[in-house]
Amino acid sequence: MVAHLVRLKLTLLRNGLRRSVWQIVGLVVAAIYGLGVLVLAVAGLVTASATRPDLLPTITVLLGSGVVLAWWVVPLIAFGVDATVDPLRFVLYPIPRRALVTGLAIGALVGVPGLVTAVVAVAMAGVWWREPLALLAGVVGSALGVLTCIVGSRATTSLMSSLLGKRRFREVLAAVVVLPFVLLGPLLSQAKRLDVGEDTLDRAVAVLGWTPLGASWAAPAAATDGDPLGALARLAVALVTVLVLAVVWDRALAHTAVNPPHEQSSTKVRGIGWFGRLPATPLGAVTARCLTYWVRDPRYAMSIVFIPVFPLILWVVAPDSELLLFVGPVTAFFLGWSISSDVSFDGTAFWTHVAAPLRGRTDRLGRVLAVSALGLPVTLVFAVVPAVATGHAADLPAVLGLTIGSFLTALGVASVASALVVMPVQKAGENPFQTRQGSSTAAVTSQLAGWSVTLGLTLPSIVLALLAVRQHSAPLGWLTVLVGLGLGATLLVLGVRIGGKALERNQTQLLAKLVSFP
Amino acid sequence: MPPEDVRAAVPDQPHLPDQPPPALLLQGLWRRFGEKIAVAGIDLTVPAGSFYGLVGPNGAGKTTTLSMATGLLQPDFGTVLVHGRNLWADPVGVKATLGVLPDGVRLFDRLTGAQLITYAGLLHGLDRDTVAARTADLLGALDLAADADKLVVDYSAGMTKKAALACALVHAPRLLVLDEPFEAVDPVSAANIRDILASYVASGGTVIVSSHVMDLVQRMCDHVAVIAGGHVLAAGTVDDVRGDASLEDRFVELVGGRVGGEGLAWLRTSSD
Numbered sequence: 001m002v003a004h005l006v007r008l009k010l011t012l013l014r015n016g017l018r019r020s021v022w023q024i025v026g027l028v029v030a031a032i033y034g035l036g037v038l039v040l041a042v043a044g045l046v047t048a049s050a051t052r053p054d055l056l057p058t059i060t061v062l063l064g065s066g067v068v069l070a071w072w073v074v075p076l077i078a079f080g081v082d083a084t085v086d087p088l089r090f091v092l093y094p095i096p097r098r099a100l101v102t103g104l105a106i107g108a109l110v111g112v113p114g115l116v117t118a119v120v121a122v123a124m125a126g127v128w129w130r131e132p133l134a135l136l137a138g139v140v141g142s143a144l145g146v147l148t149c150i151v152g153s154r155a156t157t158s159l160m161s162s163l164l165g166k167r168r169f170r171e172v173l174a175a176v177v178v179l180p181f182v183l184l185g186p187l188l189s190q191a192k193r194l195d196v197g198e199d200t201l202d203r204a205v206a207v208l209g210w211t212p213l214g215a216s217w218a219a220p221a222a223a224t225d226g227d228p229l230g231a232l233a234r235l236a237v238a239l240v241t242v243l244v245l246a247v248v249w250d251r252a253l254a255h256t257a258v259n260p261p262h263e264q265s266s267t268k269v270r271g272i273g274w275f276g277r278l279p280a281t282p283l284g285a286v287t288a289r290c291l292t293y294w295v296r297d298p299r300y301a302m303s304i305v306f307i308p309v310f311p312l313i314l315w316v317v318a319p320d321s322e323l324l325l326f327v328g329p330v331t332a333f334f335l336g337w338s339i340s341s342d343v344s345f346d347g348t349a350f351w352t353h354v355a356a357p358l359r360g361r362t363d364r365l366g367r368v369l370a371v372s373a374l375g376l377p378v379t380l381v382f383a384v385v386p387a388v389a390t391g392h393a394a395d396l397p398a399v400l401g402l403t404i405g406s407f408l409t410a411l412g413v414a415s416v417a418s419a420l421v422v423m424p425v426q427k428a429g430e431n432p433f434q435t436r437q438g439s440s441t442a443a444v445t446s447q448l449a450g451w452s453v454t455l456g457l458t459l460p461s462i463v464l465a466l467l468a469v470r471q472h473s474a475p476l477g478w479l480t481v482l483v484g485l486g487l488g489a490t491l492l493v494l495g496v497r498i499g500g501k502a503l504e505r506n507q508t509q510l511l512a513k514l515v516s517f518p
Numbered sequence: 519m520p521p522e523d524v525r526a527a528v529p530d531q532p533h534l535p536d537q538p539p540p541a542l543l544l545q546g547l548w549r550r551f552g553e554k555i556a557v558a559g560i561d562l563t564v565p566a567g568s569f570y571g572l573v574g575p576n577g578a579g580k581t582t583t584l585s586m587a588t589g590l591l592q593p594d595f596g597t598v599l600v601h602g603r604n605l606w607a608d609p610v611g612v613k614a615t616l617g618v619l620p621d622g623v624r625l626f627d628r629l630t631g632a633q634l635i636t637y638a639g640l641l642h643g644l645d646r647d648t649v650a651a652r653t654a655d656l657l658g659a660l661d662l663a664a665d666a667d668k669l670v671v672d673y674s675a676g677m678t679k680k681a682a683l684a685c686a687l688v689h690a691p692r693l694l695v696l697d698e699p700f701e702a703v704d705p706v707s708a709a710n711i712r713d714i715l716a717s718y719v720a721s722g723g724t725v726i727v728s729s730h731v732m733d734l735v736q737r738m739c740d741h742v743a744v745i746a747g748g749h750v751l752a753a754g755t756v757d758d759v760r761g762d763a764s765l766e767d768r769f770v771e772l773v774g775g776r777v778g779g780e781g782l783a784w785l786r787t788s789s790d
Contacts, residue, residue, distance in 0.1 A: 347624055
């Protein structure tokens, strides 16, 4: 059974690679990435073992716990990243569950993360070569550790899969879980301000060593300290962890096999929402539909969640600095540019627009109005508040001019771009963190081209704004407002017109492409 | 981009003296996807006021043909005339008279059922009161009233199909083009839909449906075309096409591909 499942996984991998060059590129990138992590980790471990063996307990426990935690949590965020061999697909076959569980566990090692984890675990055992007893504890501990990773990840995903089947829950979870990850970098940069002494670290390691996360990695350290009983006790903790996780996985699997997760509908909306409030014209309808989607489609909702992230990061990294003046213009740029993927996000539902007697201009303008209703207030607040808070109230005209200019320009360019190019994006119900295979080239090229064009067209406002702030010149500031507003509005009108024409010309090709995406 | 001469090749109004132009006239439609020629020169005349069935095996080119007939897919060659007007020369004008239910595409499914139908109506330029009244009527007629405020993404396959049908009907088009409208729809709803379509035809509208179910087409439609391999194999009134046989037998005869019943002998004996 094990051999079958491993072979199945390899076959699926090979067939996937045969289907598209970009899958090969993806695998190569993942492999390079994995190899990099691997070399880094192993080299670090070897160096530490040769030069600072006293640091080894700390390093192994922290590294090991981190790896285990990642295995447990990441699949929840990126659910479906490895659903190649989904246990639910075996429901109809007469396979004993024990064999299935074993096979799936071993099969999980096939793949970049599994291999990297296995090799790092071997290295973490190897660093204890000085003492046979510790080495033995290390080998057993590493084996248990790898099992904890794999069985744990399967247990958490199986356990959550009934919850994850519920659309709302999955969408909220995805949004909530990713935020800390985004903020992790800036927060870490602030960590140096907190006084993390070695004592605190040692105490943390000591505690971690008794938890399911770190027990298996802490055993050899205990053995070197002349505490074989402690080592055994930690191994026992690790063993119990694996057993408990295995039972949880097994039970959850048994449950989901006969109670497959199903969508639970809970969302009810009274009336017709924005459609009743905006004018009853095609333009009003497109605007209302886009507004509804900005709130209700998780992919749009994600971009709303991310709006405050950038100012937060800047504020944490560089409070009180002039950099904060860029919050408004940069947010405006990205919000305006966000409608460049509107047609891609519509997906095949875009046929509704193609089949209707709808002018391309109306389609473009509706999307612009929707994002403006949402984005304009936000960007203005983001332009004004940091400027006033950092005592740059005098530079407000320049900042506002640049903000408005980049917003309008980005909207105009995006209106043309999304009438020319569609790319495969994740569908509305899918995990927002899974990028579609093969999307990279088209996406990256069109994004870069669009950004450059937008930047180029905003250049006059950028230069004026920079000069105004540098020279503390009020007239230059007001000139920025004039240029930003005038040039931006012109470009927006042009963008909607040209984009509308392009859309009428291209819409059937765009739709055909959207239909052809997997 | 289509070659310009395709649009100009046929005059907008090929007037035959006394007859009204057909509801839909396809002339020499071709469409290629990469290596595969999906539609290879299809000619089809759908008389105004007919209930027209389009049947064919999987991959015959039905969906491609209907997409080209409704402005969703640009033909490589050929002309589409809707009530005598060239669709690809004046897409916006002609699309206003068309009601479309495509197969294999999504809807704006983050809208509720009521919002989706309202959206379709407003896109076609209806005013607020008309849209509201028709949306309520359609939701009632298609048995969706109880789920009007639920998101379409939470609908079952059959309910989604019905919502899409409502979108195709809301602007009271002169020509309805429905790709597999009965797929996954329950028998009671299917019967209701048949009634709606029949009375629509009786009042002068034209309906084209594609289907796999021969019995349904034989009972429901007055005209039928059999398509296979991107060609029209037979077209005309149902009685003309089927002759003395049933439509299903005639279809199999035309399309071929039946496998003798002697295979899978082992299936008759239990293996334990």
